[in-house]
Amino acid sequence: MGNYLITVAVNIAVFSLLALSLNIIIGYAGQSMMGHAAFFGIGAYTAAILTNKGVNFWLALLVALVISGTLGAIIGVISLRLRDDFLAITTIGINFVLVAMFQNMKLFGGSLGMAVKPLILFGKRATAIHFLIILLILILLVCMLIRKMNRSWFGLALASLRGDEGAAQSFGVNTSQYKILAFIIGTSIAGLTGGIYAHRMTFIFSSSFAFVVSISILSMVVVGGVGTIRGPLVGAILLGAAPELLRFADDYRMILYGGVIVLMMRFQPQGLLGENSFVMNKIEKYIIPLLKRKGGESNA
Amino acid sequence: SSGNAPAEPNEPGGKEQPASTEPIKIGFFAPITSPAASADGLSAENSAKLAVKLINEAGGINGRKVELVSYDDGLDTTQAVSIAEKLTTKDGVVAVVSGSYSGPTRVAAPIIQNAGMVMVSAYAIHPDVVNAGDFIFSQSFPGKVQGRAGAEFAVKTLGAKRIAIIAVDLDFGTELGDSFKAHAEANGAEIVSYDKVAISDNEFTPIITKLKEKVKPDLIYTANYYAHAAEVVKQCRLQGLDVPILGTEGADSWQFLLTAGDHAEGVYITTNMNRDDKNETVQQYIKRYREEYNLEPDMVGASTFDAFQVLFEAIRRVGTDPVAMRDAIASMTDFYTVTGNLIRYTNRGEAVKPVQIQRVENGQFHYFGEITDLNIITPDE
Amino acid sequence: MLLQQILNGIMIGSVYALTAMGATLIYGILRILDIANAGAYVAGAYFGWYIYLKTENLVLAFVLSMIITGLIGVLIHRFIYAPILSKPRILPIVPLVASVGLFTLTGDLARLIAGPGTKAYNVDFGVDVINIGKLTIVPAWILIIVLTALLFTVLWLVLNKTKLGLAWRATAEDADIAKAVGINTNSAMALSYILGYGFAAAAGIMVGILYNSITPALGEVPSYKMLSIIVLGGLGSPVGTVIAGLFIGLVETMLSAYNLTFIPKDSVAFVALILVLLIKPSGLISKTNKI
Amino acid sequence: MLKVVDLEVAYGQMEVLKKVNLEVKKGELVSVIGPNGAGKTTLIKTIMGLKDAKAGQVLIDGKDVLGMPAWKRAEMGVGYVPEGRRVFGNLTVEENLMVGCYSLKDPKRIQQNIKRVYELFPRLEERKKQLARTMSGGEQQMLAIGRALVMEPRLLLIDEVSMGLMPIMVNLCFKVIKELNDQGITVMVIEQNANKALKISHRGYVLETGNIILEGTVDSLRNNDVVKKAYLGG
Amino acid sequence: MREIVRIEGLKMYFGGLKAIDNLDMSIYEHETLGIIGPNGAGKTTLFNVICGVYKPTDGKIILNGQEVQGSPPYEMARKGIARTFQISKPLYDLTILDNVVAASGIHEYTGIRSFFKKSHTKEVLEKVHDILELVGLSEIEHKKAREVSLGYLRRLEIARALATEPQLLMLDEPCAGLSNFAINEITELVLKLKEQGKTIVLIEHNLPITMKVCDRIIVLNYGQKIAEGTPEKVQNDKKVIEAYLGEEDED
Numbered sequence A: 001m002g003n004y005l006i007t008v009a010v011n012i013a014v015f016s017l018l019a020l021s022l023n024i025i026i027g028y029a030g031q032s033m034m035g036h037a038a039f040f041g042i043g044a045y046t047a048a049i050l051t052n053k054g055v056n057f058w059l060a061l062l063v064a065l066v067i068s069g070t071l072g073a074i075i076g077v078i079s080l081r082l083r084d085d086f087l088a089i090t091t092i093g094i095n096f097v098l099v100a101m102f103q104n105m106k107l108f109g110g111s112l113g114m115a116v117k118p119l120i121l122f123g124k125r126a127t128a129i130h131f132l133i134i135l136l137i138l139i140l141l142v143c144m145l146i147r148k149m150n151r152s153w154f155g156l157a158l159a160s161l162r163g164d165e166g167a168a169q170s171f172g173v174n175t176s177q178y179k180i181l182a183f184i185i186g187t188s189i190a191g192l193t194g195g196i197y198a199h200r201m202t203f204i205f206s207s208s209f210a211f212v213v214s215i216s217i218l219s220m221v222v223v224g225g226v227g228t229i230r231g232p233l234v235g236a237i238l239l240g241a242a243p244e245l246l247r248f249a250d251d252y253r254m255i256l257y258g259g260v261i262v263l264m265m266r267f268q269p270q271g272l273l274g275e276n277s278f279v280m281n282k283i284e285k286y287i288i289p290l291l292k293r294k295g296g297e298s299n300a
Numbered sequence B: 001s002s003g004n005a006p007a008e009p010n011e012p013g014g015k016e017q018p019a020s021t022e023p024i025k026i027g028f029f030a031p032i033t034s035p036a037a038s039a040d041g042l043s044a045e046n047s048a049k050l051a052v053k054l055i056n057e058a059g060g061i062n063g064r065k066v067e068l069v070s071y072d073d074g075l076d077t078t079q080a081v082s083i084a085e086k087l088t089t090k091d092g093v094v095a096v097v098s099g100s101y102s103g104p105t106r107v108a109a110p111i112i113q114n115a116g117m118v119m120v121s122a123y124a125i126h127p128d129v130v131n132a133g134d135f136i137f138s139q140s141f142p143g144k145v146q147g148r149a150g151a152e153f154a155v156k157t158l159g160a161k162r163i164a165i166i167a168v169d170l171d172f173g174t175e176l177g178d179s180f181k182a183h184a185e186a187n188g189a190e191i192v193s194y195d196k197v198a199i200s201d202n203e204f205t206p207i208i209t210k211l212k213e214k215v216k217p218d219l220i221y222t223a224n225y226y227a228h229a230a231e232v233v234k235q236c237r238l239q240g241l242d243v244p245i246l247g248t249e250g251a252d253s254w255q256f257l258l259t260a261g262d263h264a265e266g267v268y269i270t271t272n273m274n275r276d277d278k279n280e281t282v283q284q285y286i287k288r289y290r291e292e293y294n295l296e297p298d299m300v301g302a303s304t305f306d307a308f309q310v311l312f313e314a315i316r317r318v319g320t321d322p323v324a325m326r327d328a329i330a331s332m333t334d335f336y337t338v339t340g341n342l343i344r345y346t347n348r349g350e351a352v353k354p355v356q357i358q359r360v361e362n363g364q365f366h367y368f369g370e371i372t373d374l375n376i377i378t379p380d381e
Numbered sequence C: 001m002l003l004q005q006i007l008n009g010i011m012i013g014s015v016y017a018l019t020a021m022g023a024t025l026i027y028g029i030l031r032i033l034d035i036a037n038a039g040a041y042v043a044g045a046y047f048g049w050y051i052y053l054k055t056e057n058l059v060l061a062f063v064l065s066m067i068i069t070g071l072i073g074v075l076i077h078r079f080i081y082a083p084i085l086s087k088p089r090i091l092p093i094v095p096l097v098a099s100v101g102l103f104t105l106t107g108d109l110a111r112l113i114a115g116p117g118t119k120a121y122n123v124d125f126g127v128d129v130i131n132i133g134k135l136t137i138v139p140a141w142i143l144i145i146v147l148t149a150l151l152f153t154v155l156w157l158v159l160n161k162t163k164l165g166l167a168w169r170a171t172a173e174d175a176d177i178a179k180a181v182g183i184n185t186n187s188a189m190a191l192s193y194i195l196g197y198g199f200a201a202a203a204g205i206m207v208g209i210l211y212n213s214i215t216p217a218l219g220e221v222p223s224y225k226m227l228s229i230i231v232l233g234g235l236g237s238p239v240g241t242v243i244a245g246l247f248i249g250l251v252e253t254m255l256s257a258y259n260l261t262f263i264p265k266d267s268v269a270f271v272a273l274i275l276v277l278l279i280k281p282s283g284l285i286s287k288t289n290k291i
Numbered sequence D: 001m002l003k004v005v006d007l008e009v010a011y012g013q014m015e016v017l018k019k020v021n022l023e024v025k026k027g028e029l030v031s032v033i034g035p036n037g038a039g040k041t042t043l044i045k046t047i048m049g050l051k052d053a054k055a056g057q058v059l060i061d062g063k064d065v066l067g068m069p070a071w072k073r074a075e076m077g078v079g080y081v082p083e084g085r086r087v088f089g090n091l092t093v094e095e096n097l098m099v100g101c102y103s104l105k106d107p108k109r110i111q112q113n114i115k116r117v118y119e120l121f122p123r124l125e126e127r128k129k130q131l132a133r134t135m136s137g138g139e140q141q142m143l144a145i146g147r148a149l150v151m152e153p154r155l156l157l158i159d160e161v162s163m164g165l166m167p168i169m170v171n172l173c174f175k176v177i178k179e180l181n182d183q184g185i186t187v188m189v190i191e192q193n194a195n196k197a198l199k200i201s202h203r204g205y206v207l208e209t210g211n212i213i214l215e216g217t218v219d220s221l222r223n224n225d226v227v228k229k230a231y232l233g234g
Numbered sequence E: 001m002r003e004i005v006r007i008e009g010l011k012m013y014f015g016g017l018k019a020i021d022n023l024d025m026s027i028y029e030h031e032t033l034g035i036i037g038p039n040g041a042g043k044t045t046l047f048n049v050i051c052g053v054y055k056p057t058d059g060k061i062i063l064n065g066q067e068v069q070g071s072p073p074y075e076m077a078r079k080g081i082a083r084t085f086q087i088s089k090p091l092y093d094l095t096i097l098d099n100v101v102a103a104s105g106i107h108e109y110t111g112i113r114s115f116f117k118k119s120h121t122k123e124v125l126e127k128v129h130d131i132l133e134l135v136g137l138s139e140i141e142h143k144k145a146r147e148v149s150l151g152y153l154r155r156l157e158i159a160r161a162l163a164t165e166p167q168l169l170m171l172d173e174p175c176a177g178l179s180n181f182a183i184n185e186i187t188e189l190v191l192k193l194k195e196q197g198k199t200i201v202l203i204e205h206n207l208p209i210t211m212k213v214c215d216r217i218i219v220l221n222y223g224q225k226i227a228e229g230t231p232e233k234v235q236n237d238k239k240v241i242e243a244y245l246g247e248e249d250e251d
C-alpha cells in the first residue's frame, strides 16, 4: 500500500470510529445528536495540550476520553429536559460554541490553530501506517463492544428507550440513566478518536471540528445504515473516500456528493446496508441461502 | 536532508534522468469547491494555469514543457493531507505550489518537507507554514511584515494618532492586527479599539456606531478579506465616519471595489502587487489574465503566479533535483516578479520584498507608495 | 449612541427574522429542520440579481424570484421530501440529512453557474442615508422593515385566517388521516413550500441588496443561525421568530457596542438558545403547539 | 353505493385480503365482523384510499376509485373513523372538528355541524380547548367519531365504534349510527361487539384470514352456528 | 387480607381540571379489583399516578407500607407494579419476542453493569415463550410489532406486563379491540392469574367480563369514588347506572 492509500485509509478509519460512536447515540439510543464533531475536537485539543506539555501520549488519550465523556454526560443530562428537535439544535449550538472557544481561547491556540508534538513510537516518529494500525485495532474493539452491547440487556434498554420511553419505563428501564450512558460512550469514543487524529495531523484548527464535520459524520451513519455495525463502517468508507474517489468529477465533485446523499435519502432512507434496504434484501435473498447451502451453518 | 521520509521506490526527482524531454510536473492545490472561499481558489487556479501556459509558450524550461497537476482541497485539512501524500508519492511532481489558505498549507507542509520536496506557498499567512522545514518557502512577505508596514504608513505617512483596528478572527486578521498594533504603539500611536469579527459575520454597524460616537479614531485599520473590508468601508461612510481607512492585501480584489462601490474612494491598502508598475512581467500578467479569464487579477492570483515563477527560475538554474532547487531558491536574490522585487529569502524561507501601498482612485487601485525600509520588511529570522 | 445602537440591533434582528421566516414556516408545518431553505435563499438571491440586472426593476426581481424559487421548492417537496416523509416511521434525521445534501448541491451549483466571485446589486435608492436628528438610517433598512412586516403579515393571515393553517398542522401530524378528512395534502404541502422557499428568496435578495454582495457562500451563516432563531422562538411560530430574531439582533449589537466580546458574536444566538432552553425547555414563546 | 370486487391486498409478500367481494347498497347499514388480524382494518383502509390494492376494484357510486387519492374520496362524501382513534393530538378538540369540516365551504354549516357533535358528546364541548392527545381514551374515540360526522358523509366507514367507550356511550353511539342511517346515510361498520353491531345492521359479512366466509341478512347470521359460537359469545 | 397499596387523599389536577379528586382507596393482596367509571372519569390517570408517570398534586400512595408517590415509573415497575397501556405502546421496531424479552429484563437494567450480561439466555427465552403461549402470541413472535394488527398489540401489552413478574398487575382495558374469542381467552387468562394468587387491578368497559372476574369494584366519576363494593352491589347502584351503565339493554 502506498503512502497515499494509507493516508486515505487513516482518514476513513478516523471517520469510521466517529460514525460508529455517533451511531450509538443516534442509532441505538435514538437521540438526535448533531454536534458530534465538537467532542472529536475536545478530545483532539485535550490530548494535544497534554502531549505538548510532555504528558505521555497514551495517558493523554485516556484523559481526552474521560474529558469528552464527561462533557458528553452533561449533554446527556441536558437532553433529559429537551424534546427531540430541541436537542438536535442544542447540540448544533454546542458545536458552534465549542468551535468558537477553540478559535478564541489562547489555551487552544486561538485563531492560529495549534501545533501538536509529533508522536514518537519506539523511538521513531510515528507515520501514517502506525496510526492506521492503532485506529484499526480501536475500530475492531469498538465493533466488538457494540456487538456485545447488542446482545446484552444494555442494548435492549437502548432499543426500548428508542422505541418508546413510556413503555421502557414501565418495565424498569431508567431511561434517563441509559440516555446519559449512551451519550457518554459515544462522546468518549469520539474524544479518543480526536486525540489520535490530532497527533496524526500534527496541527489542528477549530474548523476541523465544525458543524459541517458533524454533518458529514451524520451522513455517513445515515447513508450506511442507522442502527447497524456495518452501516457506519460502509458509510465512512464511501463518504470518507468520496473526496478522493470523486476527484475524476473535478469541478462537479461537491454536486455529486450532495446529489448522492439526497438520492440515497430519497430512495434508501434506511441506508445502503440498513435493515430492509435494497442491498440487504438482495443479500438475504441470494447470498445467504448460497452460504447456507455451502457452509452448512450460519449464525443468525 | 529529507528527514526520515519512508523510502518510496518512485521517489520524485531523486534520480534525475539526464536530458529528459519528459514534461516537468508541478503539483498545485487550491480551494475550489469549498463554498467558503472559492473566489480566491479560482484566482489561484487561473493564475497557476496561466503561469504554466506562459512558460510553455516561451518554450518551456530548458526545453522541457511544464505540466500542472492540480487538486481541489475543499479548504479541508484532511483532504490536504491526502493531496500532499498523493503529490509526493504518486504523481511524480518535482515541486509543489500551495494556492490555498493557511490550514491546508500548514498541514501539507510537513508531509512535503518529509518527502524532501520543495513547496512554495503563494499567500498563506500562517507563520508556522515555513517552520515545517528548509524545503518550504513562502512567496510573499509574512503577515507580521505587512502589519508592521501598515503601521509605519499609518503613523508616519498619514500621521494617525488614535487608531481603531477591526480584524477578522482568523490567523489572517490576528497576524496582521497584532503586528500592526505592536508597531503602531511602538511609534507612539494609540490603539483606541481593537475589534475582532467572525468570518461569518458581515454586520459591523454596531462597531462603527461605537467608533463614530464614542471612540472617535483618526484612522481605521481593517485586517479583513475583501467582503468584510468592503462592508467596513461602506458602513463607515454611510454612518458618516469619514476618517482614513487602511486595508490589507485581503482587500486587494476587484470584488472589494465592486461591493464597496463609490465608498471605496480614497481607501488605502497594503499589498504585494503594484498594478501601476511599468515592469513588463507585471503588465504582461495583468493583460494576459484579463484576456484569458475576462476577470480582474488580484493579489491572490498574482502571488500564485509568482510562486510558479520562483520555481521556474530555480529549475532553469539547477534542474529538478529537489535539494538543488531548495538551495537555488534559498539563495535567490533580486528576482523581479509580478509582486515586486524579491530581494532575498530569509533562512526560514520567507521572502523579503517591499510592501506596496495602493489607494483607490476612480474605482481602481493605484500606486501610492511603497515601504522599502529593510528594518521593516525583513521578517524575523 | 444607545438609540442608534438599538436601531442597529432592530435592523440586524429584522434581517435574522426575515431570513428565518421561510424555514420557520416549513419547520412549523413539517417539523423538518430544512437547512436547504438556506439554499433557496442563495438561489433566490441569484435569480433576483439576474432579473434585476436584466430589467432594473426591483419589484419584478422580488416577485419573479420568489415565484421561481417557490416553484423549485414545490418540486423539491414533491420529488424529495414528500416521498421521504411518506415512508413509515422514518428517523427524523433522514430529511435533515437530505436537506444538507440539497444545500451542498445548491451552493455549489450557484458557484458553477454564476462563478465563485461576488455579484453586486448596486441598487440606487436615490439617497445614501437618511438622518433624523442624530439617527442615521440606511434606505435598505426601511425596505427590510417593510418586507419583514409584509411577509410576517402574509404568514399570519394564512395561518390564522385560512383553513390552510389547520390543514398544514393536521397533515404534519397524520397525513393519512388528513387525507381521509378531505385535505389535499399534496397541494397543501406544495403551498407551504411555495411560501417557505419564496420567503427565503425574498430574504436572500434583501440581504444581497443590503450588503451589496452575493456569493455562493451566502447561505452558510443563515443555514445554522436560522435554526437557533426558529427554536428560540418556540416551535415554528412566526411571532416567536420575529421576537427571537430581534432579541438576537439586539443582544449581538449590545455585545459589540459595549465591548463585551467575551463570547464570539457568532455564537451568541446559540448561547442564548442553550440558556433559554435550560430555563424554559419549550422556547421563548411557549404556545408551542400553535404555528 | 359501495362495491368491492375481487379485492386483493398485500403487505409486501403477505397477502392479507384474497379476492374479497362485498357490497353496501345505498341507505344500508352493513357490519363486518371477524377475528383479530382478519384484515378488517386493511379492507376499510383500502376502501378509504390509505392502502393500495394489488388487484380488484372498489366502486363508489359505480365509479372505480382505486388510484384516486383519499381526499377525493372524502370529497365524494366518504367519512372515516379510523381504528385506534388517531385524533390529531397536537390540535385542540375544536380544531380537530374544524379539520373534519375541511371539505365544507359554508361557515354556517360548519358551526352547525360542530354544534350537533357537541350536543351528542357534551364532554367534547366542555373540553374544546384541550389538546386532543391529553383526552382520555374514550374521549378520543368520541372525538374521532365526531370528526367523521361533522363532514356530513354520505357513506360512513367506521373501524371499531365501541372501542374504549363506556357502556352508556356504546349504546348511544350505536343509536346515533342507526339514526344517521335512518336519515339516509349509508354505513359500513367494523365491530368486535358483534351482538350490538348486528342488532342495528341490515346485513353483515364475516371476514376471516382475508376471505369473506359468510354473508347475509342479520337474522341469517345471528342464527348461524359458526357466528353464534365465535362471535356472539356462544 | 394484607393491604398492598393504600391511597390517601390523592389529587391529580391538570391545570384547573381535577382528574382525580381526593381519592382514598386500597388494593388488597390476592384480590381482583375492578375500576370502572365513565369516559374521562380518571381511571387511566389513577393508573398513571400509581405507576409514577404523574406526580400527584397531593396525597399519598403507600406501597407495602412505604410512601412511594412521586417515584419514577421505572422504580415503581421494579417494586413490582406492572401496567398495560390503554393506548398500546409497543416497541415498533422490535419483534414481538424482543418486546417481551425486554420487559422480562426488569431487574437487569442496572446501568453500565447491564452491558456485560447477555439478554437472550435460554432461561429468559423459555420464560418468554411460556408467556407468549399464554397470551396467544407464539405464532407471530418473530413479526415486528409494526406489522401486527391492533388486537395482537393489545395482547402484547399483557404479555409485557406479565414478563415483569409483578406482585400487582394493572390492566387498562385489556379487552378493548379484541374479538369475542380473544376476550374469552383473556378472561380465562385473568382467572388463571387470579387462581395463582396474583393481585390484579382491572379497568374494563366490557361489563360482563368485569363482573365475572372481579371480587370488588370501585366506581369513579369526575375523579371521585362514587361507589364501591361487590359486582352485584355496584351494578345495582343508582348513581352507577345513571352515570355509566345506562338503562339495561334488552339482552
Ligand SMILES: Nc1ncnc2c1ncn2[C@@H]1O[C@H](COP(=O)(O)OP(=O)(O)OP(=O)(O)O)[C@@H](O)[C@H]1O
Binding pocket: D011, D014, D016, D034, D035, D036, D037, D038, D039, D040, D041, D042, D043, D083, E146, E147, E148, E149, E150, E151, E152, E177, E179
Ligand atoms: N403495516 C403492516 N405490515 C405488515 N403486515 C401488516 C401490517 N398491518 C397489518 N398487517 C397484517 O395484516 C393482517 C390484517 O391486519 P388488519 O389490521 O387488517 O387486521 P384486523 O382485522 O383489523 O385486526 P384487528 O381486529 O386486530 O384490528 C394481520 O395479519 C397483520 O399482521
Ligand SMILES: Nc1ncnc2c1ncn2[C@@H]1O[C@H](COP(=O)(O)OP(=O)(O)OP(=O)(O)O)[C@@H](O)[C@H]1O
Binding pocket: D127, D130, D134, D135, D136, D137, D138, D139, D164, E014, E017, E018, E019, E037, E038, E039, E040, E041, E042, E043, E044, E045, E046, E086
Ligand atoms: N395530561 C392531561 N392534561 C389535561 N387533561 C388531562 C390529561 N390527562 C388526562 N386528562 C383529562 O383527565 C380526565 C381523566 O382522564 P383519564 O384518561 O384518566 O380517563 P379514563 O377514566 O381513563 O377514561 P376512559 O375510560 O375514556 O379511558 C379526562 O377528562 C382527560 O381529558
Ligand SMILES: [Mg+2]
Binding pocket: D040, D041, D042, D083, E149, E150, E151
Ligand atoms: Mg383492525
Ligand SMILES: [Mg+2]
Binding pocket: D136, D137, D138, E043, E044, E045, E086, E172
Ligand atoms: Mg382510560
